[in-house]
Amino acid sequence: MVHMTFGEKMFQYVLLIFIVLICGVMIYPFIHMLAVSFSTPIEAIRPGLHLIPLEFSLDAYKQAFASQQIWIGFGNTIFRTVVGTLLGLFFMSITAYPLAKKQLPHRKWFTLLIVFTMFFQGGLIPTYLLIKNIGLINTQWVYILAPPFLISTFSLIILRNFFMNIPSELEDSAKIDGANEVRILFSLVIPLSKPILATVGLWLAVSHWNAWFDGLLYIQDTTKMLLQIYLRRLVIDNSQNEMSMIMDQMAGDVVPESIKAAVLMIATIPILLVYPFLQKYFVKGIFIGSLKG
Known part of the structure; x- marks a missing residue:
């Protein structure tokens, strides 16, 4: 200045x-x-x-936590976020690693086919029929395996670009010591890729935590309902049955506005607490992962 x-x-x-x-x-x-x-x-x-x-x-929070449906939704959302994020990172890593190798046969064509899915997709009805035919309707695994959560094309490309920036001399020295490609990936490449894995993991976790449309589309069983679906029914749909059920489960004077605000905070604060632990990796990971095409 x-x-x-x-x-x-x-x-x-x-x-x-x-x-x-x-x-x-x-x-x-x-x-x-x-x-x-x-x-x-x-x-x-x-x-x-x-x-x-x-x-x-604190009456609104007491009323909210007294609802069994909130605990069910909270558990389902945590399961989806944790398992979905870990599996997503695993499958994207083992997919991005070979794509980062220039010696992979037809590497450019494989990359082109993957990028193609970013612009052209099957659509809602074919996707629903696919999910139905493979038996994922009304199961918790639909949250994780249904596209695009298991493998995100954009995140996959970012991971691939990051792996391409790792010096090949490190891998060559590991091969001289007798390490195979699997050992190199999990013992050398993954530890060196903490910034980009933390960045992509944060994207996946936020996407899983905030997702609601697939739960609305594929799930009818209330025991597998997500917290976001429950919140949507309270705030957007303004379901009087849901509101009265909560307010009748515990004595006390509360108003719908307080209940809605409390449930909204319950659904928002947990994912916000993840950011401070991954913030130091975020800028570095996204910057390095976007350098090389």
Whole structure:
């Protein structure tokens, strides 16, 4: 800032103000719902801005956690996120590694076929018929195996580009020591790829945690319902049966606004807690993974 001209300084200040305003617009809905979820019924239904709970209460969270369906949905969502992320990283890694090798026969054609799926897909009806014919309807595995969650084409290309940047001399030295390709992948390449694996893993985890359409499409069994489907029925569909069921399971005075806000926080905060642990890998991983084509 010291060596900038007056016009450059003004541009930086305007840009800073613009960024702060954008951040405020994005953060305010979360702060509003958080304040409502911790407010008493009278305060929750008060019109206007809600930045802090003027009258603090935990009744909405007590009511929400008293619902058995929330625990079922929470468990199904955690299962989907953890298992889906781990399996996705595994299968994308073993697919991206050979594609990163120039000696792979017809490597360019395999890559072209994979990239082709980013632009042209089978469509909703053929996908549903495929899932039905292989017996995944009303099973938890449909959350993980149904496209595009097991292998994401974009993430696969990012992983491939990252593997291409690993010096071939390291792999050659491992081969001299007697390591085969599988040993090289899991003992050398994977440990060196923590930044990109953390980045892709974060993408997968957020996608699995926020996904709801496949659960709405393929699942009718309430014991396999996701937390996001349950939240959708409360907030978007405004299901009176769901709301009354929660409010009848525990005595106490709450309003629908508090229940909706509490369930929304329950569904949002866990995935937000993942970001601080992966943030240091995120920028490095996406930068290096996008350098080489």
